[in-house]
Amino acid sequence: MGLFDRLFGNKKQEKVETEEEKVLTELSETENSADEAVKNNENVPSEEITVSENLTEQAVAAQEAESEDLQENSVQENLTGLSKKENEQTEAILQENSSSEALTGLSKNLSAENDLSSNENAPESETNVEQKYEKSLEKTRKTFGMRFNEFLANFRTVDEEFFEDLEDTLIMSDVGADLAMTISQELRQEAKLANAKSQDALRQLIVEKIVDKFDEDKLPSELNVQAGLSVFLFVGVNGVGKTTTIGKLAARYQKEGKKVLLAAADTFRAGAIDQLVEWGKRANVPVVTKAAGSDPASVVFDAMQKAKAENVDILLIDTAGRLQNKDNLMKELEKIGKIIKRELPEAPHETILAVDATTGQNAIQQAKEFSQVTPITGIALTKLDGSAKGGIVLSIVQSLKIPVKLIGLGEQVDDLQDFDEEFFVRGLFKELL
Structure with missing residues (x-):
């Protein structure tokens, strides 16, 4: 079963059940009318x-x-x-008892209430995350739906012009040229498209093709957290939210009880160091720093030494984002990589590229450029809540074959979430079907 059927298949069933209910209702009304006619003709006192x-x-x-x-x-x-x-008498007796007994009873009650509260909040957590996805994708959903409905409103026949307009609509929705052309070509070859006479049928068929294609290209989206020290290297151009993503992730792991360490290896900008130090204070996490202009690799070396000596669980490394000077950046990242592997051969366990969702297709170009500089294991898509270009996720997975692992759904610390493809797809397409 494809992702589309898993998420939206129930809507198809609902339509079938509705039609069956109509038929059964009509039959029931016919039988009742016949019964009443028979009763009216009977005169038995x-x-x-x-x-x-x-x-x-x-x-x-x-x-x-x-x-x-x-x-x-x-x-x-x-x-x-x-x-x-009886309750009033019991309360009076309890008040007369020793304070230690009363406190013991109160402690047990509070413990039971906390356990109950914890159980009640467990399912709500997933619901809250899904609501954040829906809210963050609201702009994208409206823009995507508006373009799609305009395209279908002009639909007359399924001909070559239809497929060309479909490609244009998908590209303008930031689905990406590669995915748009692939979907259009596959639909051309499907005989069942000829049977899709209505706008609703066409809309469902096209969305189903997009969703299932996205599911085919699905890559592991879980962060590679190890039992011992896990080293995550973050790259990305300045201004995309890289340092903020590191700070929020540090706060999450610290809250989970892990020992976290930050390394401010973006020594090119003094502001980047200060920003990471501030995030360290907020999350109550130490930060390894050196003066602005220092060798970034030396910061990483100190951080690796400290992480091993102090049994750190998670080391998050910030780096410079001078993509315009790619040769120097490549040399810098290569040097950092050598330092990491010398101290821990299997590291870095993740190399995360932070990209800004509001930049649309420019994010794809950034990902391609950074992939030439260093191997990328995952994408952190930031600022999705302020963007109408959420379709970029489909394009990233399809064209770059790099999984989206983190997604920014708001400005609060807990708004940085692990990427969930089902929440994303449902939040993007639910109002189109």
Whole structure:
């Protein structure tokens, strides 16, 4: 079963069930009409008397039942009154008991309440995350839906012009040229497209193709956290939210009880060092720093030494984003990589590229450029809540074959979430179907 059927297949079933209900209702109404016609032609006084007697017996039975209910209610009220008195007496006794016994009882009650509260909040956490996805994708969903509806409103026949307009619509929705052309070409070859005569049928078929294609290209989106020290290297141009992403991730891991360390290896900008130090203070996480202009590799060396000596769980390394000077950046990242591997051969466990969702297709170009500088294992897509270009996720996965692992759904610390493809797809397409 494809991702589309897993998420939206129930809507197809609902339509079928609705049609079946209509047919059953019509049959039921026909049978009732026939029964009434037969009853109207019958004139049997004995049956009328029997019905009257039955109604009388039912009325008597109802009165007896009502009387019994009143008696039960009265007894219940008396019991409630006794219970209240017993409770008042119990409270008085508890107040007279020693303070230690009272505190012990209170502690047990609070513990039970906390356990209950924890259980109640567990399912709500996932619901809250899905709501954040829906809210963050609102601008993208409206823009995507508007373009799609305009395209379908001009639909007359499924011809070559139809497919060309479809490609243009998908590209303008930041789905990406490669994915747009692939979907258009596959739809050209599908005979069932000829049977999609209505706008609704066409819309569903196209969205189904996009969703299932996205699912085909799915890559592992979980962060590679190790049992011992995990080293995450972050890259990306200045201004995309790289340092902010590191700070939020540090706060998350620190809250989970992990020992976290930050390394300010973007020594090219003094502001980057200060910003990471501030995030360290907020998350109560130490930061390894050196003066602005220092060798970034020396910062990483100190951080690796400290992480191993102090049994750190997570080391997050910030780096410079001078993509315009690619040769120097490549040499810098290569040197950092050698230092990391010399201290821990299997590291870095993740090399995360931070890209700004609001830049649309420019994010794809940045990813391609950085992939030439260093191997990228995952994408952190920032500022999705302020963007109408959320379709970029589909393009990244399809054209770059790099998984989106982190996604920024707001400005709060807990708004940095692990990427969830089902929440994303449902939030993007739910109003189109």
